[in-house]
Amino acid sequence: MSNERIVINGGKTLYGSVSVHGAKNAVLPLLAAALLTRDEVVIENCPYITDVENMIGLLRDLGADVERDGRNVSVCGRISRTQASGSLCSTMRSSMFMLGAVLSLTGEVELPMPGGCDIGARPLDIHIDGLKKMGASTEYTQGGIRCSAQKLHGADIVMRYPSVGATENLLMCASLAEGYTSLVNCAREPEIVALAKMLKSMGARISGEGTSVIRVQGVEKLSGTRFRADGDRIVAGTVVAATAACGGDVTLYGVSADDMRSVLQAFRSDVCRIEESGVAIRVRSNGHVRAKSVITAPYPLFPTDMQPQFIACQCFSGGISRVEETVFENRLGHVSQLRKMGADIAVSGDCAIVRGKQNGMIPSVLTASDLRGGAGLCVACLKVDGQSSIYNPHYIDRGYEKIEDLFCSLGADVRRTDK
Ligand code: EPZ
Secondary structure, three states, rough: OOOOEEEEEEEOOOEEEEEOOOOOHHHHHHHHHHHOOOOOEEOOOOOOHHHHHHHHHHHHOOEEEEEEOEEEEEEEEOOOOEEEEHHHHOOOHHHHHHHHHHHHHEEEEEEOOOOOOOOOOOOOOOHHHHHHHOOOEEEEOOEEEEEOOOOEEEEEEEOOOOOOHHHHHHHHHHHOOOOOEEEEEEOOOOHHHHHHHHHHHOOOOOOOOOOEEEEEEEEOOOOOOOEEEOOOHHHHHHHHHHHHHHHHHEEEEEEOOOHHHHHHHHHOOOOEEEEEEEOOOEEEOOOEEEEOOOOOOOOOOOOOOHHHHHHHHOOEEOEEEEOOOOOOOOOHHHHHHHHHOOOOEEEOEEEEEEEEEOOOOOOOEEOOHHHHHHHHHHHHHOOOOOEEEOOOHHHOOOOOOOHHHHHHHHEEEEEEOOO
16 A cells, blocks of 8 residues: 555634535546547536546547646547557546447447446446447456447437436437437436536437436437536535534535535534525534434435545534435445544444544544545544544545645645655
């Protein structure tokens, strides 16, 4: 294990404002969708996080011309290869978006099985089922998957679960397929709406995005566009969690409160006031945490990507909370690390029962094992007086631009070192 770690001297209240960077889970499918045209596509507000840099590498690996100009990334999708490199695909889940994009454009694609956070089995059956209904033939290769199709055709597809990635993949395929496609029981996340908006700006004929039924009339070709990604609602939620735990007065810009309803409701209390204006979300907290319970579920309910940060905050409540993880079957890895700090958390299946402690949590040396679990550990370390360390910060870097700078800008004492 590398010696790199984030060192946090916790116990500070947080004050100031944050302009939230672009949403990882919006930008990644948008970059894949840029391959659906040979014209230039410019995506604005692309964050400097490793998943985006790896995605850019993947597009280049396939032959696309990709240039980053600050937070704007331009893609000219001239795909010359239909096989993506294993090293890049193994770093993240979003290589799966290549299935739809490359298959639509070239009629064939071969990918190693995608990587990403170890939070569950994360199969691709819903993706494959939809691609098959659209006329693709698919086979599992040694450690990967190969798909081919003369020409994808429209289909009526009912998804057994509202998979975000499968909805995005199938939406991309349907945009260029021959005929009409209906996606039923599809995901409703804001990132789906963003992808549909960009595809429509490229000439796709889509309706129903943001609801559980999306209808697509395939078109011959798509054109270039310029599209701006929204701020990251999970990064924003992480700052809300930290402010609720630490206390303070923090204003968030660049993200829509409408995309965070369930998160704001979960943290809002008589001691954590959250006000919304058109362009900002203001969080004021006295650092006391009310015991609350949540169940994670597909949008618009409480997002699984905020579950670790919520549990971390609840460790400091004055009561007992119940957190049930229903989306991923292995997403409580951070609990063992929080227990090292003295947290009283009992786990039964996918359920965590947190007995909050207003005192008694101690600074510790911790290890992150996935992106949002690492963010949750940051929340706990920011709250606890004393010096804590979090090893494996590269997990956190997958979805947060320099998390140490983010919280230092709010008055926290956070630094990164490998000494
Ligand atoms: C996206 O992952 C996000 N990643 C995840 O964020 C997020 O947690 C997840 O959606 C749920 O909101 C990106 O957008 C890059 P799913 P995805 O397909 O598409 C099962 C983060 O921290 N499933 O909605 O992989 C799957 O195993 C990451 O930013 C199948 O069984 O999520 C899981 O249990 C983590 N078969 C559930 O559905 C399939 O074919 C939800 O997965 C597909 C999914």
